[in-house]
Amino acid sequence: MATYTGEQIRNVGIVGHGDTGKTQLVSSLLFTAGVGNRLTKTTEGNTITDWDEEEVARKITIKTGLAHAEWPGPGGKPCKVNLLDTPGYSTFINETKSSLIAADCALILVDAVAGVQVVTEKVWDYCTEYDIPRAFVINWMDRELASFERALESVKEVFGRSVVPVHLPIGAEKSFRGVVDLVAMKAHLYDPDSSGKAKIEEIPADMAEAAKKAHEELVEMVAEGDDKLMEEFFEMGTLPVEDLVKGLRLAINEKRIVPVLAASGLRNIGSESMLSFITELFPSPLGRKTVSGSKEPGGKGDKIERKIADGEPVSLFVWKTMADPFSGRVSYFKVMSGVVKNDAALTNFTRNTQERLQHIHVQQGKEGKEIAELHAGDIGTVNKLKDTLSGDTLGDKAAEIHYPPARLPIPSITFAIEPKSRADEDKIGTSIHRVLEEDPSLQFSRDPQTKEFLLAGSGQQHIEVVVAKLHKRYHVDVTVKPPKVPYRETIRGNADAEGKHKKQTGGHGQFGVCRIKMEPMPRGGGFEFVNDVFGGAIPKNFIPSVEKGIRAAAERGYLAGFPVVDFRASLYDGKYHDVDSSDMAFQIAGRLAFKEGMAQAKPALLEPIMLVEVYAPDQYMGDIMGDLSSRRGHVSGTETRGHNVIVKGKAPLAEMLSYANTLTSMTQGRASYSMEFSHYDFVPGELAQKIIEKAKAAREGQPVEEEV
Ligand SMILES: Nc1nc2c(ncn2[C@@H]2O[C@H](COP(=O)(O)OP(=O)(O)OP(=O)(O)O)[C@@H](O)[C@H]2O)c(=O)[nH]1
Numbered sequence: 001m002a003t004y005t006g007e008q009i010r011n012v013g014i015v016g017h018g019d020t021g022k023t024q025l026v027s028s029l030l031f032t033a034g035v036g037n038r039l040t041k042t043t044e045g046n047t048i049t050d051w052d053e054e055e056v057a058r059k060i061t062i063k064t065g066l067a068h069a070e071w072p073g074p075g076g077k078p079c080k081v082n083l084l085d086t087p088g089y090s091t092f093i094n095e096t097k098s099s100l101i102a103a104d105c106a107l108i109l110v111d112a113v114a115g116v117q118v119v120t121e122k123v124w125d126y127c128t129e130y131d132i133p134r135a136f137v138i139n140w141m142d143r144e145l146a147s148f149e150r151a152l153e154s155v156k157e158v159f160g161r162s163v164v165p166v167h168l169p170i171g172a173e174k175s176f177r178g179v180v181d182l183v184a185m186k187a188h189l190y191d192p193d194s195s196g197k198a199k200i201e202e203i204p205a206d207m208a209e210a211a212k213k214a215h216e217e218l219v220e221m222v223a224e225g226d227d228k229l230m231e232e233f234f235e236m237g238t239l240p241v242e243d244l245v246k247g248l249r250l251a252i253n254e255k256r257i258v259p260v261l262a263a264s265g266l267r268n269i270g271s272e273s274m275l276s277f278i279t280e281l282f283p284s285p286l287g288r289k290t291v292s293g294s295k296e297p298g299g300k301g302d303k304i305e306r307k308i309a310d311g312e313p314v315s316l317f318v319w320k321t322m323a324d325p326f327s328g329r330v331s332y333f334k335v336m337s338g339v340v341k342n343d344a345a346l347t348n349f350t351r352n353t354q355e356r357l358q359h360i361h362v363q364q365g366k367e368g369k370e371i372a373e374l375h376a377g378d379i380g381t382v383n384k385l386k387d388t389l390s391g392d393t394l395g396d397k398a399a400e401i402h403y404p405p406a407r408l409p410i411p412s413i414t415f416a417i418e419p420k421s422r423a424d425e426d427k428i429g430t431s432i433h434r435v436l437e438e439d440p441s442l443q444f445s446r447d448p449q450t451k452e453f454l455l456a457g458s459g460q461q462h463i464e465v466v467v468a469k470l471h472k473r474y475h476v477d478v479t480v481k482p483p484k485v486p487y488r489e490t491i492r493g494n495a496d497a498e499g500k501h502k503k504q505t506g507g508h509g510q511f512g513v514c515r516i517k518m519e520p521m522p523r524g525g526g527f528e529f530v531n532d533v534f535g536g537a538i539p540k541n542f543i544p545s546v547e548k549g550i551r552a553a554a555e556r557g558y559l560a561g562f563p564v565v566d567f568r569a570s571l572y573d574g575k576y577h578d579v580d581s582s583d584m585a586f587q588i589a590g591r592l593a594f595k596e597g598m599a600q601a602k603p604a605l606l607e608p609i610m611l612v613e614v615y616a617p618d619q620y621m622g623d624i625m626g627d628l629s630s631r632r633g634h635v636s637g638t639e640t641r642g643h644n645v646i647v648k649g650k651a652p653l654a655e656m657l658s659y660a661n662t663l664t665s666m667t668q669g670r671a672s673y674s675m676e677f678s679h680y681d682f683v684p685g686e687l688a689q690k691i692i693e694k695a696k697a698a699r700e701g702q703p704v705e706e707e708v
């Protein structure tokens with residue numbers, strides 16, 4: 001395998017709404033660039049990037065697939081194009097967010113019929129968060145009713161005036177056969193046999209006028225950001241191609257211009273033009289010049305700006321982990337600085353351990369190919385690291401740095417899963433942790449009350465995929481129970497409570513007394529413990545015991561078994577005994593004080609409220625709004641997008657568990673929505689009572705917890 005230096009690399013995130021044809025486009029680009037000997041298709045389940053068996057079975061992308069191809073770049077020099085084929089379904093969009101960290105530019109795919117959809121806006125926001133230059137691809141141009149103009153209009157309406165075409169489609173629907181390159185002002189006409197190869201010709205006469213107008217618009221926008229080019233433009237009324245290319249490259253990198261291309265991935269039309277666009281106009285990883293990290297983990301300590309260059313100390317960021325039951329852990333990393341050699345010994349700064357990178361690879365979908373070294377900016381994989389997980393930074397021991405991991409929303413829906421047999425129960429812990437390594441947006445826990453296994457993710461489908469993986473890879477069978485709402489408890493008032501634990505058994509006794517004040521804290525405040533003990537009423541070493549007791553009791557809940565949050569407990573007095581006091585005695589005292597405090601402090605139930613965005617044709621607006629209100633929701637606003645409308649609002653999760661089905665039947669499947677955790681709010685009184693009663697009934701029959 002050849003190695004490439006930073007300026008020869010393009011790391012392209014392929015992003016967009018579900019089913020806009022990302023995986024198919026990646027297949028076409030790879031095939032056109034000479035990878036593989038035929039055009040693979042998602043419908044046939046044989047693409048390079050959707051290689052996971054769940055992806056093949058469901059025909060959607062679940063994890064980001066990585067592949068690469070070589071294509072000539074500036075001056076005819078070979079470039080390595082790393083393609084990150086990301087998921088587009090809302091349920092799996094956290095994977096997109098966490099892998100986009102590795103990209104330095106992104107192609108946002110837009111359906112030529114539907115225009116901008118809910119995930120289009122989401123991935124745009126991710127690109128903004130990571131500061132990634134981007135371009136749009138109006139894809140599916142071969143489809144019936146495809147309209148470049150309409151899709152472009154919807155993109156412009158949402159993303160503003162920096163959006164400008166660099167390609168115009170030649171023909172549409174069945175007669176879509178190529179694109180006009182508005183930079184070189186040539187037509188690229190594609191083979192009808194899906195080879196992806198194009199003949200370069202003069203612009204067809206019937207498009208000459210439109211192409212000229214679009215070219216002028218592009219030239220003007222490029223010149224606008226650059227005084228020298230502006231002068232040249234005014235003098236000559238146009239720009240020479242070389243200057244236009246240079247200016248456009250700069251404008252894209254500075255995010256002043258967001259170009260628009262046209263394609264049909266399935267018919268393999270537009271692929272050569274797109275590959276050349278990527279290598280000629282998209283930035284290399286060096287386009288960012290530096291990456292920011294911190295001296296200490298978690299963004300703490302001094303900020304460090306590290307140059308993305310081969311001459312710098314080695315540092316890697318691990319953005320993804322795959323757990324293979326046979327070959328073990330595969331870590332996907334980006335070389336942030338320096339040159340990584342095969343067999344390098346590096347420090348994992350996040351976990352403070354040493355790792356040896358035996359066998360570094362470049363990835364072609366599922367296959368890893370060994371490589372001797374990878375330069376700053378490139379993306380690779382390595383097998384069998386001991387302690388390294390997604391989000392970790394590795395590097396030269398002498399030059400510690402920590403790169404920030406992706407910030408993912410907390411998983412919104414919790415399901416109880418039940419092992420089918422004793423053997424399944426024994427294996428569930430270890431196998432699920434492997435699955436969790438691959439997907440940091442999942443959470444696994446055990447309900448302290450009911451002892452149920454709880455799995456939280458972003459939707460039913462997310463959990464189903466985990467269940468299928470458990471079955472196929474690890475032969476663990478579980479059943480999924482209906483989703484649970486992660487309620488919380490809190491207090492609305494203050495309390496002043498005493499916890500007294502006194503027991504005399506035989507010679508040695510147990511003694512501890514504590515007095516605490518409890519008060520509510522703002523939402524999201526969690527739990528705070530304050531030590532206000534003066535004069536040694538409780539010895540120092542027992543103060544953490546009280547805190548531990550309160551914390552444990554709060555975790556178990558008071559009203560209905562849900563964790564108590566957003567309150568402060570201040571320990572201000574107590575009593576002890578020289579002989580009989582112990583850590584355990586004060587833990588119990590803490591727990592008793594907490595219980596008494598809860599009784600006084602007006603306990604209340606909290607429920608998660610979700611941010612909901614629905615995209616639909618405008619005729620459904622009334623139905624969607626009415627339905628949301630009937631779910632105790634509030635509509636905060638609506639926006640129009642051509643013939644579509646976005647309804648934004650908030651609704652309690654408890655009312656939204658089956659929303660996907662309702663929305664599909666309400667709109668004949670023409671709407672999409674996204675849902676994300678917003679905040680916790682009080683459950684209305686009557687409903688709260690029902691939940692509390694239900695929890696009580698569920699707990700009956702459970703073994704009674706011992707007092708110690
Ligand atoms: N007619 C036509 N169909 C296409 C085109 N691109 C993709 N498709 C079809 O659209 C469906 C989805 O294609 P994918 O490539 O899997 O879409 P995706 O964006 O990767 O989907 P997710 O990864 O699940 O978000 C498949 O049935 C494709 O055959 C295209 O350019 N034209």
Ligand SMILES: [Mg+2]
Nearest residue numbers: 022023060061
């Ligand atoms: Mg896909």
